[in-house]
Amino acid sequence: MSALLETHGLSKTFGHFAANAQIDFSVEPGELRAVIGPNGAGKTTFFNVLGGTTPASAGTIRFKGRDVTHAGGYRRVHLGIAKAFQTANLYPEQTVRQNARYAALGHVQGPFALEVFRRSQRLAAVDAAAERALARLELTGVAEQRCGDLSHGDKKRLDIAIALATEPEVLLLDEPVAGMSRDEARKTELLIRKLAAEMTVLIIEHDMDLIMGISDSITVLHQGHVLATGTPLEIRENPRVQEAYLGGHSQAELAHG
Amino acid sequence: MSAADVGAVSLARRRRSVLAVHDLRFVALTVLGLAAFPFVLHALGGYSGLATQILLTGIAAIGFNLLLGYAGMLSYGQAMFYGGGGYVAGIVATRFAGGHPNLWLAVLAAVVTTALLAFCVGLLVTRLYGIYFALLTLAFAQMVFFVVEQARDWTNGDDGMQNVPTVGMPFFGSTIDLNTGLPALDLGPFGNLSDVKLWYVFAALVTLLVLWFTRVLVRSQFGEVLGAIRENEERSTFVGFSPRLYRLAAFVIAGALGGLSGALRALFDATVPIDSVGIDRSGSFVIFTIVGGVQTIFGPLVGTGVIMYLQNVISGKTDAWRLIEGLIFVLVIVFLPSGIVGTLLKRRRTRKQLLDTVKATP
Numbered sequence: 121m122s123a124l125l126e127t128h129g130l131s132k133t134f135g136h137f138a139a140n141a142q143i144d145f146s147v148e149p150g151e152l153r154a155v156i157g158p159n160g161a162g163k164t165t166f167f168n169v170l171g172g173t174t175p176a177s178a179g180t181i182r183f184k185g186r187d188v189t190h191a192g193g194y195r196r197v198h199l200g201i202a203k204a205f206q207t208a209n210l211y212p213e214q215t216v217r218q219n220a221r222y223a224a225l226g227h228v229q230g231p232f233a234l235e236v237f238r239r240s241q242r243l244a245a246v247d248a249a250a251e252r253a254l255a256r257l258e259l260t261g262v263a264e265q266r267c268g269d270l271s272h273g274d275k276k277r278l279d280i281a282i283a284l285a286t287e288p289e290v291l292l293l294d295e296p297v298a299g300m301s302r303d304e305a306r307k308t309e310l311l312i313r314k315l316a317a318e319m320t321v322l323i324i325e326h327d328m329d330l331i332m333g334i335s336d337s338i339t340v341l342h343q344g345h346v347l348a349t350g351t352p353l354e355i356r357e358n359p360r361v362q363e364a365y366l367g368g369h370s371q372a373e374l375a376h377g
Numbered sequence: 378m379s380a381a382d383v384g385a386v387s388l389a390r391r392r393r394s395v396l397a398v399h400d401l402r403f404v405a406l407t408v409l410g411l412a413a414f415p416f417v418l419h420a421l422g423g424y425s426g427l428a429t430q431i432l433l434t435g436i437a438a439i440g441f442n443l444l445l446g447y448a449g450m451l452s453y454g455q456a457m458f459y460g461g462g463g464y465v466a467g468i469v470a471t472r473f474a475g476g477h478p479n480l481w482l483a484v485l486a487a488v489v490t491t492a493l494l495a496f497c498v499g500l501l502v503t504r505l506y507g508i509y510f511a512l513l514t515l516a517f518a519q520m521v522f523f524v525v526e527q528a529r530d531w532t533n534g535d536d537g538m539q540n541v542p543t544v545g546m547p548f549f550g551s552t553i554d555l556n557t558g559l560p561a562l563d564l565g566p567f568g569n570l571s572d573v574k575l576w577y578v579f580a581a582l583v584t585l586l587v588l589w590f591t592r593v594l595v596r597s598q599f600g601e602v603l604g605a606i607r608e609n610e611e612r613s614t615f616v617g618f619s620p621r622l623y624r625l626a627a628f629v630i631a632g633a634l635g636g637l638s639g640a641l642r643a644l645f646d647a648t649v650p651i652d653s654v655g656i657d658r659s660g661s662f663v664i665f666t667i668v669g670g671v672q673t674i675f676g677p678l679v680g681t682g683v684i685m686y687l688q689n690v691i692s693g694k695t696d697a698w699r700l701i702e703g704l705i706f707v708l709v710i711v712f713l714p715s716g717i718v719g720t721l722l723k724r725r726r727t728r729k730q731l732l733d734t735v736k737a738t739p
Contacts, residue, residue, distance in 0.1 A: 171615065197617035209612045211605060222605045225598070226617030234626060235598035243598075286616055 122185065124149040124320055125170070125201070125290055130179035132162075132169050139165040141344040143179070147290070152316040154331045155324050156355075157341035158364060163324045164206060166341065167292050170322075171203040172196045183290075194231050202288035206295050206324075208275035212268035216259055216278055217250060219267050223285035224249035253285035257311065273304035280311070291315060293323045297330060309334060332356065340364070407588055411581040414682075415573055416564065423686055425572030426645075431682045432580040433641045436587050438665040438677035440634025445663075446672035447595055448627040449607035451507075454498070454514030455662040457521040458635030459642075460654025461494060462487035466640035467538040467649040468531055478544040480555070480644060487640035488633050494521075495632025496625070503624040518659055525654050538649040546579070555579055555645075576645055583641065584678070587634065592674050594630075603627060664702070668709045670716025679718050 126146035132139045139162045147153050155163050168174045170181065172193035181189045183199055191199070211219050224246045229235075240246055254260050257277045262270065267278055276296060283291055296312065297305040309330055315321055316334070325331050331338065331352070338355045340347040342364045348355060355361055415428040437459045444450045465487040470478040502513045525532050532538060545552040553575065561571035594600050606613045606620045613620055643649045652658060661684070662677075669680020684702065692698040713720045 173611075173615075192619075193614040194617050194619050197615060203615055209609065209615070211608045211612065213608060222602075222613070223616040225602065226613070229598065229602075229617075231617060231619035232622040232626075233598065236594045236600070236630075238598055239596060240598040240601050282612070282616060 123147060123182075124151075124184060125322075126182050127170070128180050128182075130166075130169060130181065131177045132165050132174065133177045138344045140169060140341075143341075143344075143346055145339060145346065145349075147320055147322065149289075149320055150316075152312075152321045152323070152334060152336045154335040154338045155322060155341060156326075156328075156331060156338060157347070160343075161341040162344040163341055164294060167203065167294050167322070167324060171201060171292055194226075197226065197286055197288075198230065200287075200289035201292065202283035202286045202290070203292040204276075204279045204283045204294060204296060206298070208272075208279040210267050210275060210278060210282070212266075214267060215264050216267045216270065217254065217263040219278055220250035220253050220259075220263075220281055220285050221246060223282040224253070227286040249285050249287065253281040256284060257281040258307075273300045273308075276300065277304075277308065277311075280308075284315075288319060290320045290322065293321065293325075295324055295326065297325065297327055305330070403592060404585070404589070407585055411585060414581075415577055416562075416570060418686065419564070419570050421686065421690075423689055426574075427685065427689055429574070429577045429580045429645055430642065431685050432577075432584045432678070433638055433645060434685065435638075435665070435678035435681035436584065436641070437635040437638035438662050438669070438681045439587055439591055440631040440638070441662040442666045442671060442673075442677040443591065443594070443627055443634070444631045445666060446676075447600060447607065448603050448624060450503075450624060450627065451511045451663070452514040452628075452631070453511050453656075453659045453663070454518035455631070455635050456654055456656070456658035457498075457518040458491040458495060458632040459639035459658060459662070460525065460649075460652075461521060462491045462636030462639030463643035463649040463653045464525055464532055464538065464639075465490045465636070466643045467541045470541050470544050470644065471538070478542045480544040480546040483544060483644060484637065484640045487636045491636025491639075492629050492633040495629045495635075499625045499628035499632070503621055503628060515656070515659070518654075518656065522651075522654050522656070526651060532649075532651075535651050537651045537653075538643070541643060541647045541649065543647065544644050580641065580645070583637075587637075588674060588678070595674070599623075599626070664706050666716075668706065668716055670719030670722075673716070673718040673722060676716050676718040680716065683717065 123146035127143055130143040130145070131141050143166065155166060157163055165174070169176050172191060172195070176189055179189070180187055183196070183201065186199075188196055188199060211222060214222075221240070225240050225243070227249065228243055228245050229240075251260070254263055257280060259274065259278055259281055262274065267275065270278065276299070280293065280296065293312070297308050300308060305327070312321060312323065313334055323331075323335070335352055337349065337351055339349045340355060340358075340361050347364055348358050348361055350358065411432075414432075418428045418431075419425075437455060440458075441452065441455045444452050466483040469483040469486045473482075498514070498517045502510055502517070505513055526534055543554075543556060546555055547553075555574060555576040557575045558571070559573045559575065559578070561569060563569050595603075602613070602618055603623055606618060606623050610620050639653060642653070665680040665684055666677045667680070668684060669678065670676025684705070687705070688698055688702065691701055709716065715723055
């Protein structure tokens with residue numbers, strides 16, 4: 121099977137600081153891949169470069185065999201890469217339903233349309249996609265609430281609903297359960313399992329029990345480098361990974377010269 | 378169809394059905410207001426022609442509000458389109474008319490030119506945000522001012538274009554003279570309203586069209602996405618919109634409305650002052666819009682009316698108009714931050730909510 125999303129020598133530098141250095145990474149269709157690592161390992165930067173928030177400094181990104189390294193964020197959304205943010209990134213003044221409608225409209229309409237004489241309400245496909253996404257996240261009950269008034273957990277789930285409303289093939293989830301209550305986190309975990317049956321999911325998360333339980337495979341980042349990639353079991357037993365997480369940097373640094 | 382799909386369809390239908398009543402009420406109110414306006418102004422002591430000038434200038438403010446209010450872009454360059462449109466119309470009427478200056482031709486040339494200018498300038502300025510965007514629009518406006526001032530052979534430089542020929546308005550085979558006076562009206566205690574020209578009717582019709590267009594635009598799919606981008610540009614990018622193209626389109630529409638406004642003012646006044654393309658003019662559109670109410674359909678027009686009327690009354694009595702204008706602006710920002718129309722709308726909404734709660738309580 122050929123990779124759905126892959127990077128070669130992907131680097132992102134801020135001044136002299138390399139947040140991501142020479143990352144070779146590849147995900148198969150349908151995989152649920154976790155990206156883990158200690159704080160400052162470059163996980164969020166990696167997602168930002170994959171999603172198109174910030175351009176790569178070097179290296180290439182290929183999606184379905186196509187070079188998307190220089191495609192802007194909105195182009196990647198239309199190719200099928202969607203993202204839920206670390207801090208829920210919403211339209212706080214709008215209702216929950218309108219948040220999902222914006223996303224569905226973006227997907228149905230495309231990057232730009234000079235539709236100055238017609239309302240989006242004529243597009244039944246938009247309403248349908250928005251309602252479907254809300255239903256999946258069990259947000260239909262609060263659909264008419266102003267989303268700024270939602271609880272933290274509901275905001276995070278609405279952010280995922282927005283990503284889903286663009287009907288992606290790859291979903292990037294940046295710490296989806298961070299800050300959630302135990303119940304909310306459990307509900308979200310079940311949802312991620314269900315989503316993983318339909319699409320490729322990349323997930324950054326600090327909750328190790330969650331990660332070990334749901335991932336098909338795990339990539340460990342450390343100081344901007346890929347430290348290891350493997351099944352949860354392989355990663356758990358990898359001494360270099362243990363070393364990195366226990367705070368000893370020497371061995372990891374040795375490994376990368 | 379799933380339950381969610383059925384819900385979505387019935388929702389769409391409900392939204393559509395309430396449309397017609399709103400539209401009718403909007404047109405009726407606007408027509409009434411525009412018909413009453415010259416009488417009110419006359420009763421308040423405005424000179425003849427002021428009503429027409431206010432409507433025609435207000436169109437540029439309406440365009441400016443599309444940027445500031447609906448796209449969230451504060452431009453200090455609206456005068457390059459307003460003044461630019463005036464000069465293009467003036468030049469076309471003076472030079473390319475072959476003795477029969479044609480209103481449609483002059484206006485069309487002005488709108489197309491300013492839209493093109495807005496497109497070129499917009500390609501650059503829409504890369505920037507906030508203060509950098511504002512300063513860059515200002516810089517472009519100053520460049521346009523310089524070019525207009527230097528092109529003396531065409532524009533008469535600092536003195537502005539005087540004596541722009543009277544234009545005819547070809548209309549289904551006949552040519553209408555907009556300077557035709559309307560029948561005089563005796564208003565009893567308010568005096569005798571004579572000096573109203575056909576120009577006012579024409580200006581009112583164009584204003585009605587522009588208001589209607591603005592209303593449709595801000596409620597359209599385009600307006601909806603513009604609002605999304607204004608509220609959260611990063612999220613909008615990551616649901617698949619190209620914010621830059623939307624900002625550019627808004628800039629071009631605002632520019633074209635500025636050109637339309639300036640062109641009609643030039644043809645009505647038969648002059649194009651150099652001020653029309655100057656920095657003060659750009660500033661005045663900011664003031665008009667904020668005083669009237671940002672992000673409202675009527676606000677910019679009301680603000681234009683209030684400020685231009687006061688300027689007309691006050692500057693006849695004292696030289697301190699600038700000071701007073703500044704004070705009005707400060708007072709509005711402090712006490713009516715939503716502007717005149719915005720504050721009225723807010724009050725009405727609060728009252729409605731109150732009534733609904735009262736009704737809902739058994």
